[in-house]
Amino acid sequence: MKALIVDDESRSRENLRMMLEAYCNVTDCEEATSAEEALELLSTINPDVMFLDVQMPGMNGIELAGKVKSRKIPIVFVTAYDHYALQALKASAVDYLLKPTKIDELQDAVEKVRVAGGMPNHHHDDSIETLATNLETKEGLERIMVPWDGGFKIVDLHRVFLISSDNTYCELYMEKERVVVSRSIGDFENMLQESGFYRLHYRHMINLAYLDTFTSKDGGQALLKNGMTVPISRRRLAGFKEAAESFFKKQS
Numbered sequence: 001m002k003a004l005i006v007d008d009e010s011r012s013r014e015n016l017r018m019m020l021e022a023y024c025n026v027t028d029c030e031e032a033t034s035a036e037e038a039l040e041l042l043s044t045i046n047p048d049v050m051f052l053d054v055q056m057p058g059m060n061g062i063e064l065a066g067k068v069k070s071r072k073i074p075i076v077f078v079t080a081y082d083h084y085a086l087q088a089l090k091a092s093a094v095d096y097l098l099k100p101t102k103i104d105e106l107q108d109a110v111e112k113v114r115v116a117g118g119m120p121n122h123h124h125d126d127s128i129e130t131l132a133t134n135l136e137t138k139e140g141l142e143r144i145m146v147p148w149d150g151g152f153k154i155v156d157l158h159r160v161f162l163i164s165s166d167n168t169y170c171e172l173y174m175e176k177e178r179v180v181v182s183r184s185i186g187d188f189e190n191m192l193q194e195s196g197f198y199r200l201h202y203r204h205m206i207n208l209a210y211l212d213t214f215t216s217k218d219g220g221q222a223l224l225k226n227g228m229t230v231p232i233s234r235r236r237l238a239g240f241k242e243a244a245e246s247f248f249k250k251q252s
Helices: 010-023 035-041 061-067 083-091 103-115 124-136 185-192 234-251
Strands: 002-006 028-032 049-053 075-080 095-099 143-148 151-156 160-165 170-174 178-181 197-201 204-207 211-215 221-224 229-231
Touching (some): 002 010, 002 035, 010 028, 010 103, 028 035, 049 061, 061 075, 061 124, 083 124, 083 143, 083 185, 095 103, 124 143, 124 151, 160 185, 185 204, 197 229, 197 234, 204 229, 211 234
Parallel strands (some): 002 028, 002 049, 049 075, 075 095
Antiparallel strands (some): 143 151, 160 170, 160 204, 197 204, 211 221, 221 229
């Protein structure tokens, strides 16, 4: 297996190369110090997998992935911990590793490429586009990729007004459709809490942009602009008020 490592930090490239050779049986590794250098290399080599640093001077890893997506090379993004970038990576259904890279996670990523026969998954292009869109704005995520009907579906978050959980799956409510997703509401809470969503009940999250009014009666209820009423748990009521006030201050 041939790998191309693209990272502007020499120590990061050396560490990743050492782990690939020592623990993943990847003995043919090329390195590039920038996205521009990687593009030059790709005119002469055809790697089985690319490890791209997300944040680099000049062209970043996401932009490079967009430029070479027609090559259909499996990509694993590598990033230092950045809360917003991590949310965007999770939301986009791409393969990624956090620095410092753990051996078992690297082995899993390489094995996934081997099992796929060196081909990217069928939603590769959509994932790259979704990731690029989410990283363009610092106002929260705009789109997410969710597992659906044996594949993945792109969901525009501004259309979602409610996420409800039924233990093993969640329903995403939009005006003209509902999407059932095999993902926990805790996953959505971690992913969307900085994107205008708030979990006001152990079973429900709402898009605060759809909030019309709320009341403390009957333990607390949120009335959405479409007329739907969503219960608010008592222990989440104070946090909900704070989140709603903060959200609408940003909008004004």
